[in-house]
Amino acid sequence: MTLLDSPTIDCVQQRIKRKLEDYVDDDLPSSDDDLVSVRMRKDDDLPSSTTTSTSFPHQFTTHFQPRASLFSLPDRIQFFVRMISQGKTLVLHGNPNDKIKTVHEMIHSATGIPVMEQRLIYGGKQLQWEHSLSHCRITNDAGLHLVGRMRSTVHPQAWQVIDDLVSIVCRLCKGERGVCPKSIKSRLSEFLNKTPKDGIDHAAPYLNIFLSSSAPAALVMLYMSPHNGNKECAEEAIQHFIKSSRNALPRPIYSEFAPIVLEFCKLLGRAAAHDDPLYRLCRSSLGSMVEFVKIGRSSKNYDVGSYKKVVIAVQEIVPFVDELASKLSEGLVSSMDPIVSYGPSASDVRDFAAFVRPLRDAIIDQVALGSLIPMHYNHNLHCYSDEVKFLYVLYHDLLAKLQLCLNKVEDLVQKEKGDGGWDQYLSILKELHNIAELYQGAEEYFWTNLRRNKVSLCYLIVRYAKRGEDYKWILEHKDLTDFESRRHLVMMLLPEVKDEYEELHEMLIDRSQLLAESFEYIAHADPETLRGGLFMEFKNEEATGPGVLREWFFLVCQAIFNPQNALFVACPNDRRRFFPNPASKVDPMHLEYFSFAGRVIALALMHKMQVGIVFDRAFFLQLAGLNVSLEDIKDADPYLYSSCKQILDMDPSAVDQDALGLTFVWEIEELGSMKVLELLPDGKHITVNSRNRKEYVDLLIRHRFVTSVSQQVRHFARGFADIVTDEEIQKLCFKSLELEDLDGMLHGSESAISVDEWKAHTEYNGYKETDPQIYWFWKIVHGMTAEQRKILLFFWTSVKYLPVEGFGGLASRLYIYKSNESLDRLPSSHTCFYRICFPAYPSLAVMQERLNVITQEHVGCSFGTW
Structure with missing residues (x-):
């Protein structure tokens, strides 16, 4: 669809066309005043063959021609209307009995200036609508002055700035030379700089001026203009408007730009395409705003509780969700293609999330079911019935495609092949999980499907989970993850180590x-x-x-x-x-x-x-x-654990016969003396029986392991x-x-240090693996006790307990360096670089003696150098 196809833009084109008519005098003789000769009368007053006409409101006919040719109409008077603001003069003709209101309508038809904004001055007096030309003593060749009527607004300068901007756009669209495109950007900056920053109530009416003046449509028309340089000028202006509003204004005020950016999105979506870079910028900007503005059923309604106007209607959000869901669906399908192998873009996923959240929140606020929406929900019961159904269908469609994608990931991971187009899967899953929380059974269905692809999910977490993202939705489901993925997610919660x-x-x-x-x-x-x-x-x-x-x-x-x-x-x-x-x-x-x-x-x-x-x-x-609970104290206090188990397992009749002789007290030794604590008020007089023994055990555990160390x-x-x-x-x-x-x-790995794995992760500098010193070294290490190996490793690397992955989990491989020091020197280490250094000892016995020294617990520290 082109720009001309849009009904909205059709209206704007008519408006801008009328503004362009201010400049049709290119062929007129030049003079101090630009004269526009306008002959207007009712259609039945002039033969249609005598004019070249264009239809205007009020059934008037407009004819542009050189001024001299109109003097042949003696039955009509000619008069001039000087347009003070634009430096032009209109040449008008009419009957002496014509009303001043008719003259205003003639001016509107010729210039596009609204009638209500015109004031005609003659002889120092303002002319009244109900008077005729003759009553106002307007004779042939009389000169009138047209001045603007002050709009009913507290921001007249803003109206003037935007009107100037639209006029400049009109001239550029016409291809007029000598117009400075940079003036558009300067007008936008002037408008933004004067935006009220003292509250939404003041900012919203001010920003509405931009929409009321059709400025977005004018700029989009300039963007689609065929004239050289206009597209670039419009693109730069719109980008400047959006980015400057984001950077210069407080968040609440910036969010009030949402209706303006929404208008840009609508116009660009029709005039250009959804892949157009400027449209995507506007869409992303709108997505960043909708989270902070009032979303409701209609943008004309008010929320009674907060008295806050609904800025964006839910129905205006849905098309963006639908569009972006289609993009994600296409991306998921592409990611399964071994030839294409690209997935959904990060920007599309980000925008999808931005638009889904307010839609989801609006449904939660308005459906008011008090619980989850049933799977077979009667969609005609509530105001958001269409949106409820739409979101549910969208959820199932995307989840089904993601299921196929995860199947592919699992297959390729197991084969150690492929790694492309998968980076946005987690983000999409997160948004689908948020949608699933709305519907009965949907969340359970979501997790059931993910359990079938635990391998894929864990791989995606370790490979793509990024710091700063929210993974709470998956952190709570430990049954779907393994140690490596859980560790990775927790590390994303911790601060990142800096190297500066x-x-x-x-x-x-x-x-x-x-x-x-x-x-x-x-x-x-x-x-x-x-x-x-x-x-x-x-x-x-x-x-x-x-x-x-x-x-x-x-x-x-x-x-x-x-x-x-x-x-x-x-x-x-x-x-x-x-x-x-x-x-x-x-x-x-x-x-x-x-x-x-x-x-x-x-x-x-x-x-x-x-x-x-x-x-x-x-x-x-x-x-x-x-x-x-009781089972949790087994290691910390095995005696208490055993005693509590016996109390709970005893025959109830024996307990009720006071065989235990217990009351609700706890005796503890504190600083060498015994102290009695009551587990309940007046606990020393409450006997433990079969009915309260569970409570007694729970209170005992709580006091012993919670209260005492709280x-x-x-x-x-x-x-x-x-x-x-x-x-x-x-x-x-x-x-x-x-x-x-x-x-x-x-703690690290619970397994004993493997010498073979140690050797496999060690490289040499100055030595070769076949040198006798290397052979002796590993033979000695093989003969060490487990504790001696830990001490040697600590001396070498400052690591006494290996990571769970073993040597492969260290930050670097290990190195044995040949030193040129005296043979009577002990080995040294550079722990930062995982290096151990020793000279070429002459025999296994000498090396054994040197290594025995450094593998003593009290010697293994402080030998390292940087």
Whole structure:
């Protein structure tokens, strides 16, 4: 469809045509005044053969010709109308009995100037409509002045600016020379600069001037004009208008531009095409606005509760959703084509999401079912029946195509082939999930389909999930993901490690005061500074860089969770696991240290450090904001777990006979003395029986594992939240993981170090794999104990616990360098670069002796250099 096909633009063309008629005097004799001779009369007053006519309102006929040829009509008077604002003069003819209103209509037909905006002045007086020419003493060759009537608006200058803009566009569309295209841009800037910024109520009427003046249609007409340079001029002007409004105005005011941008979209969609770059810019800009404006049934209605005018109607949003859904559907089909192999574009997905959200929200607000929309919903019951049905059909169509795409992804991933056109699948799935939340059974249907493609989903997450995107919709469904994808999603929640050294938080720490000095550097630092990265150096040691930082993380975490420091206690059944110590208050600063510990753990996860410790399940669940049950305390307190199990499993009659002899109290040892706590008010007088024993066990577990350490857990969570920016993200981090996932991220691999894998991930510099020193080295490593291998690895890389992926999960391959130092020197390392260096020892025995020295626990640290 071309621009001329649009009814809207037809009207605008008529208007602009009338404005262009102000400039038809190109062939007239030049003089001080541009004279336009206009002969107007009723159709039955002149033979049609004597004129060349064009139809105008009020059945008037217009004839343009040289002024002298009209003097042959003695029965009519000729008079001149000087147009003050445009510097032109109209030559009009009429009968002495013609009313002044008729003259106004003649001027309107010739110029397009609305009658209500005209004022005729003669002899210093304004002429009244009901008077005749003779009554006003207008004789032959009389001179009248036409001046503009002030519009009923508080923004007369804005009207003038936009009228000037439209006039300039008219002249350019006509191909007139000497018109400066840059003046359009300057008029737009002037209009934008004067936009009221003190509230929507003032801005909306002001912006309506732009629409009322048909400025969007004029600019689109210029965009479609065949004259050289007009398209570029219009494109630059529209882009400038949209981008400047976004950059210069507050968000609420910018959103009020939505009706204007909507008009641009409609006009460009008809005049150009949906693939036109300018149309796509306008569509994307409109999408960024609709989230912040009132969407309703009609753009002429008002919301009674907020008294806010509906800016965009829902019906005006639907065509964009439909258009973009078709684009996404085409892209999904293309992504399955092995030859084409391109998928939906990021901009189309982004725009689709932008338009779907307000449509979805409007349905939620107005359908008011109080629950999900039934699958067999009677679409005639509510005002949005068509939109409800439309969105449901769209959801099923796109989900069906995505199902086919995921099947293809799974097939190619398993064959290790292909990786194209899939980057927007997750974003589309997210929007379909949002739609599914509207309908009964739709969400369950959505997740059922995804379960069939768990491999594909996990691959897409690891490959395409990006930082800053919202993945809460998938984080809550851990059954659809694996460890690698869950870890990746959680890492997207954590701050990104920066490499800019000028932004790093610098620490210089004495090894003998490791915990205390680390506390001072971390606990008192601005969280924003810590999120910027860390630079670590030990006092009196030359080594710096990432290797030293890895060593510090390992050592400080070992110190924090050392039971001798009274902050945490190890679980009896699993000494790797730790739980907050209820008696930590022996240290007056214990809560500050828990906040410090939360910061350190968050930083360790952020830097992907394996520090060799894991959390007890009860502690982990509290950090996730979840409840603790009996089965969750099995490792932390096996004795209490066993006792509670016996209480719950006992014969009810035995319990009711007070065989247990229990009341609702809890006896604990605190600082060497016994203390009795009542689990309920007056609990010491409430006997445990078969009816309340479950309550007794629940209260006992709650007091033992929640209440007694609530302050410690709260401060640890607060410290963690300092790094991840807020408590909601802190809870989401833990809630999104299984406990075993956190084990892998914090502790590392549970498998024994494989020497063969170690060797496969090692390269050589100065040595060859066939050299005797290399043969001896690996033979010695094969003979080491598991602990000695960990110490050697730590000496070499500052990594004592490998990632879950083993050596393949390290940031780099390992290297053995040949040094030129004396043969009596011990090996050295560059932990930052995963290098170990040693000279060409003369025998296996000498090398064995040197390696035995560095694999002692108290020697394995502090040998590394940068």
